[in-house]
Amino acid sequence: MTSVSPAKPADSEPRGSIACVGLGMTLGSHLSPLARSHIQQADVVFAALSDAIVEMWLEHLHPDVRSLQPYYGDGTNKSRAVTYREWVEVMMAEVRAGKRVCAVFYGHPGIFAWSPHEVIRLARAEGFRAHMEPGISAEDCLYADLGIDPGRLGCQHYEASQLLFYETPINPCACLVLWQVGLVGDRSMTRFSTGTEYRQVLVDVLSRDYPLDHEVIIYRGATLPIEQPRIRHVALRDLPATEVSSDETVVLRPAVPLRVNHAVRERLAALDRGIMVPPN
Structure with missing residues (x-):
């Protein structure tokens, strides 16, 4: 994804600032005191969160919360790459205007999130x-939910499509975590799911x-305090016929x-x- 070009600062000591903070996964309980402070002290808060309920909760912390979700353009073939660039520009417009900006993202703001890294680089x-x-x-x-210690046998993480687009090495001695399997194989960045044939690839x-009978775990963490994690087990051969959402x-x-x-x-x-033994 192409970087956004920097603009000239309005003066030699610009007053604007931006903090990209993580809300965590479970509503309310994962927010750190420092992240809360960034939100409450900001002039304007932008939000890219998991659902409308979480956005409503955030509005209790700040009077000016602006959702970034409408930029996706529901019902259109708009590329998410365009949306993410628009996020950067709308946030930077407030920074350049001298505002203290806080951008709130669900989970960790630096994981599977292009816009937070780009807006920080640009600012x-x-x-x-x-x-x-x-x-x-x-x-x-x-x-925590699956009882995996990455330090015991090792753990490798890949965006699922990376395994299809590139010659990516896999270590079957370690755990393998695949992100965004629900979107696997999408090259357009306009879809929010792909189908059985893509999962078959x-x-x-x-x-x-x-082996095709190897167990696959399909996992979705809880986002609300009243929820439990969703954990399903299927054989590898059955994964194509199993619906997998983009957040699993x-x-x-x-x-x-x-x-x-x-x-x-x-x-x-x-x-x-x-x-002392010399190396071979």
Whole structure:
């Protein structure tokens, strides 16, 4: 995605600023005190959140909350790339006007989100203060809800379409987390879902490293305090026929055990004994 070109600052010491903060995944309970402070102290707040209920909750924290959702242009073939550039421009317009801007994103503002990174880059290039405040992400909730410790066997994360568009290596000894499987194979950035045939292509790629009876976990974290995480289990071969929404994540646990590197272990053991062994 092409970067937005910086404009000339209005003066040598621009007063505007922007903070991109994460609201977390579960309404209210994940908001950090620092993120709350950025929201309450802002002149204007922009919101890209998971649903209207969350936006209504945010309006209790600030009198001027402006939703970014209408920029998607529902019912049109508008590219999301265009929408995200518009988000950057509307936020920067307020920064250039000297406002303290806070942009609130669900989850973590820097994960699967182009606009927060771009608006911060652009603001800094024009001499404005810009900051990103992290939030609890879908990844954090996934580890807790599925009982996965990424430090035990390792964990690899890919946007699902990356596996189709590029020669992407997969380590079947580690957990595999695939994001946006509901959109897998979309090259237009105008769709909000793709179908069975596209998921079949993904399964064909995954079957090079996983047996077709390998378990696939389809996960969606809770976004409201009254909700529970949604966790479904299907065989890899059944994934094409299983509806997967754009906000669900697919997880494959390791298919094979870790392979012991005997040569390196022997070298380390020799070092423990005080013996220097040259590398092969």
